[in-house]
Every structure is written in structure tokens, then in C-alpha cells.
Amino acid sequence: MLKISADKLNSLFDAISAKQTLYITVDNEKGSAEYKKYESGMTLSKSLNTVRSAKDFFFPQTENLADFKVEGKNIEVIDVREESEDFVVFGVRACDARSFTILDKVFLSEPVDSYYKNRREHSTIITMACTKPAETCFCTAFGMDPTVPEGDVAVFSDGENYFFLERTEKGKKFIASISDMLEDGDTAKLNEVQEKARNIMKKLPLANLSTKSFGGERLMKHFNSEKWAELSESCLGCGTCTFVCPTCQCYDIRDFNTGHGIKRFRCWDSCMYSDFTKMAHGNSRNSQLERFRQRFMHKLVYFPANNNGEFGCVGCGRCLSKCPVSMNIVKVMKALEDKE
Amino acid sequence: MQVNENFEPVIVAFCCNWCSYAGADLSGTNRLNYPANVKIIRVPCSCRVNPMFILRAFQKGADGVIICGCHPGDCHYTSGNYFTRRRITLLYSMLDFLGIERNRTRLEWVSAAEGAKFADVMNQFTEDVRKLGKNRRLEDLRCRKQ
């Protein structure tokens, strides 16, 4: 397999960023990881994953959709869309890479979201295989192998080298564009590292989490479950889980009056909020129980019902570590699963 | 600091109906000059000024915000301006804590009889803000005029 030695990784980043915008994961001053535009001298994060998911690249927290200029009785609509530049994201984990295919199902099915599509088409996703999963990881429950992630190119580290594997046509082109910096490498040590990682996967505390009690056909059973009252009791109704989640894709569209025009923007929204989908008649989900149920039903029941059984969760574990009251999808799944 | 003499700041003045708003009138009838930069918003009492009004003024393009009320003890509603005083002291201190230039905010007591003071205060405040230049630290980029 083609590889580059670890000490040359930064010169590879320099070479990529000379041609197109490159984003890598870096650790901030508080020790948590985030995606940053690569500038010379930055080092790749050692953390397992970023606090915010990688969905920001395609579905940013806020974006301007259109501008309106009002003069007298005339309204001029200004299209603010610009063709996105090509960009590369380096260091995406298997869970986040899978989240893109889930987001694609939402944004790229008819009617196609041109804002999303534009960015998606101009991206090259380079994933990183996991070697040290955390106790909060449960991507294997959703059929992923984090040691061989999806994406355009998958990168594996054996501690001394980074190996590159093409996963798509786009990835093939990408590897070709940097091939002068890569060399053939021996994967013996890498195989060992991967074997070790796979063994750890089996020992993860959530390794036995099962999705077999969920899916579209269980709709009424789960919807009417009495457990929701207890599960949602402590929920604060904040949007932390939604906003750190790589697959949550609900948004709101609002107009902002700048004083000399209108900006129509869209921003992330959360079904945990009291004003989510509020309409003229009021709110469709009045209690926190209903809102809480909506979020988990969407991921575990409604989404698979509409998408050939694919779940709306990738098991990244962000909600497990970030929920202020530690209520999360794993606790919900364990409470609702069939007990026999 | 480089001072741009041509810069015309936008000043928002919240004036109490019972004193400084009348003070502004008096300074007009006395033909005293105060800068056209000052946009007056009349409020029933200085105490009506919600901290959010101040921030929104900055958001929508103000370079300085001044609140004018009755002298302590003279409030039309007995004690409104005493509450204003505590509230605004804390707010200005917080804005200072966030690194917003101090001289962009002010509070002055101007009675209905103090037309000359009103003009003085506005002249002085406008000059102070002019020296600071455009408000950049508390502006909303979307509101900036291209």
C-alpha cells in the first residue's frame, strides 16, 4: 500500500494546501479537537474525534440563502449562491464519514438541496481509521468497521507511517495527485495495529448494543411506550445533543432585517426546542416528553422506515459525552429494547 | 491613535420624556448647536432602557450610545432613575469587561431646564466617539452598509 512516513505528514499537508483548501483536525488550547483550515505548522490532532461533527462542511450551522432588496414596491431577490471551491477534509472518522451518506439521503433526494450539493461535490473526504476507540463508541452497532472507514480515501496509521487506500474514483484521482510524495510500504505492522484495534472493538462496553428491537415496523410499540416519561424526565430541552450530532439535519429558515435589506438565512434547529416547527396554530409537540421522543424515534424508527432500514445514528458517542444530564441514545435504546 | 476627522459617528441618545427630551427641545429653542449625528429616541423614563436596546443600537450601526435621564431624586416616577443607575453601571462595566471601548457608552443626567448642558454633553460625547472611530467590536456585519 502507498504510504508516507509520519514525519513527512506536514509536508504532505503543505503540498495539498498549496493546491486547494485543506481542513484538518487540530487540538485547541483546552485539549479538545476541532476542524481548522490548515496553515503551515499545524499538527494533526491526536484526539479520537472533534467536539463538533464534520457535518459543518456541508451543512453549516448558519448560511445565507438569499438577499432581498426592497425599494418602494419592488422586491429584488439576490441569489447569493457561489460555486464552492474544491476542498479536502483530512481526519474524518468512520462514524462521521457514514453520517454524510445519511445526510445525502435527506439533502440529495428530490428536491435536491443545491447549497448542500454544491459543497458535497467539491469535497474530498479523507478518513482516518480508528486505533483507539473510546468507551463511548458504538459505531459497530450500526454495521460500521472503524478500522476500514469509508470516504474518498482511507488513511491508516501504524504509528510510524500513514497508509493511503483509495475508496472512490475521486479518491483515486486524489492519490494520483500526491503520488510523488508517497512510496510503497510494508503493511505487516499495520495489520498488527488493526488486529489489535479490532480486538479492542469487541471489548468496548457498548459492543453488544443491538438495533434489532428498532426499525419502522416497531413504530406504534415504541411510540406508545410508557418508558418515555421516565427517560425524558431529566431532559433540559437544550440542543446540545442535536448540535453535536453528525446526522441531525433539521433546520429553520428565517429572515433578518439588516436595516437596509433582508437576509434570508437557514440555521440548525433542534426538535428539543419548544419552538421547533411552531406554526400559526401553535406547536405540534407541546411537552418535553413529545420532543424528546421525537428525536429518538426519528433516529431509530422513522428514519429507517423511510430509508430501507438505515438508522439515523452512527454511534459516534458525542451525545454520550456532551449531554448536560447524561441522557442519551444508548440509554434510550437499552430502555426500549425487547427483553427476553 | 489615527483620528479620522471626516468620520461621522452615529450616536443614539435615549432621552427621558420628562427631562432630557425637553432639554433637547430647549437647546433647540435657544438655538444652541449640537451635532446632527445624535439620533434621539424618546423613552418614558431612563429606566425603560432595556440593556438589549443598547446592544441592538450597536448591532444596527450605532457608534455610541448615551442615556439621558432626570437627576437622581427628580424622577417623574420617584425612583426609576435610581434603578437605571445601578443597572447601567453594571452593564457598562460588563461591556468594558468584554473589551468594548468605554467611551462608546455614557449616562448623563440632564433636566428639562438644562438645554445648554444637553448641547454640551452631546458635543462632547460625539467628539469622544469620533476619536474612537467606527464601532467594530459590537457590530453585526450583516447590518454594515456596503
Place this chain on the structure above:
Amino acid sequence: MQEAMIKRAKELLADGTVNRVIGWKKGEFFYDATPAVFRTAEELDRQFIFDDFTQANVSKYLVKESRKDGKILAFLKPCDTYSFNQLVKEHRIIRENVYVVGVPGGPKLDIEKIKAKGITGVLSVKNENYTLKIETLYGTEEMPFYEAISGKCESCKSKKHVAYDELIGEDGEVLESNRFDMVEKLENMTAEERFNFWQNELSKCIRCNACRNVCPACTCENCVFDNPKSGVDNKAPADSFEEKMFHIIRAFHVAGRCTDCGECSRVCPQNIPLHLLNRKFIKDINSLYGEYQAGADTTTKAPLNDYNTDDCEPSIVHERGVE
């Protein structure tokens, strides 16, 4: 401690003093307890937990719980009792419907601090002579106990329970804390440095509203930032101005009522030191209007609901040393 609490809770349930208990419920791991209401002795035995990681302040839940039928038993740590008192004072909690059992406070530990050391796959943590022995998927790690202390416990202001019906364990004292150190450090910076500091911190905000929703002082039925008629409602920061607006106004709305419980910073997914904004107000109130601790009692007037005819003028801000 946990056993004593469960035992006492069972007694109070059995003799009918209370019909519910609010505390912390065991999680998936050893560190992720969830605030929960227990109704039976069996539930308490099975799920009730109180240990180094039960940080959550449960007093805000009592706003709703104290309006339900029957009395509820609440286990409150010293810092939680301040929030409780403040809510009683504001008529948000119906005092008669709560039976408060004071329990010892921290220092509590924060799993994030352990993980920030690069320790991953944590399975268990044991405190041996103030050294934490941490079992992970990748072997055993060690770190000093004090480096894992939760941010809110680092500058503890009081170990005294200001409201309780009974205590388990000893009551403590109000402490001399160093909680204003960081505020002072910032005050001594130049305006530009302060601006850069806050710009950097607040720009991380994702407007998840966790700080607001967890805050025991934020008990409005409809927040101004959720009200489409307020003109400032916004779900996401579309411009860097909006984060400042949100956090300044939120801190201002709780000024004089914030007990400095530290929940806002604890829950922030982006680790923004939001408590510094509240502490700035507390420090200013203390120095300008006299020492005041929100929640210390249920009778004194809040500083922003009060005034003196000889209060200082706002110009005091303009006359400070560093610009």
C-alpha cells in the same frame, strides 16, 4: 454516604413524609449519572447513586416537582442549597412541598478533565490517597486527584448548607475562595486583550442553550431569545454579534440572582468559561453595592431590585485604570 442517603430516603418514603425522591440515577458508565425522581424503595436500591461524579444541581427540577402532588425529598449539596433558596425567594419553588436533606458537597470530579489528559477508553476511576487510578481499555493510568476536580468545585465558595430540613453528615463553613482571580486577571488586561479573549471564547458558542436551560436562575416560562416577537430571537449565531448579545443579556438577566453554582460552564459542550461573566457581575455588585450572596437567605432584597440615593455613577467604569 450513598448507603446512608438511600437508607434515609427509604425511611422517609415509608413513613409518608415524602412520596418521591430526587437524586441521581446510575448511568451506562461510572461517570454519567442522570438527575432522576425515584418513587419506590426498590428503585432507590437499584439505581440511586451519589459519588465523586454526581455533579448536577437538581434544584431547578424542583420548580416543577414542588407543584406536583405530595412532598418530594431533595438531596442538596451545599452549592445547590443556594440555588434552592434563591428559587424559594423568587416564589418558583413551593418550599412546603420539598423536604431538603443536606448532603456533603465536593470536590466532585469531571470526566472531561481526565479525558483532556489524553486518557481514553476510561472504564473505572479509583481514588487512592488523592491519586486517581484509572482503568482504561488500554491499561492503567494515574493522575493527581486535584487535576481532575470539576471547574465548579475548584473555587468553592461555601460548604455550608443554607437551607435544609435535616443533614446527613456535618455542615461546613462559608469559605474564603479565590473565585474572582480570573476576573481580576482579565480586568487587568487591556481592552483589546479582553476583547480578543472573549471573541475567541464566545465564537465557539453553538447556541445549544444548555447554559440557559440548566441555569437555576433562568426559569422564565418563555425566554426572550425564544420569543419571535422580541426581535432578538435567534436559533443560531449568524454573526459574531449574536453570541455576545446572547451571553451579555443572559448574564445580565441573572445578575444579582446568580448564586455562582457553576452549572453553565459545566454543561457547555465547547467549554466556554461562562461563569466568568456571572462572576464579573457578582464582583461588581460586591464592590459597588456591598457584599451580596444570592441565595444565602430568602428575605434580603436583590441588589438590582434595590438602590441607595448615594450609589456611584456609571462614570466609575470610565474612570478605571486600564483601558
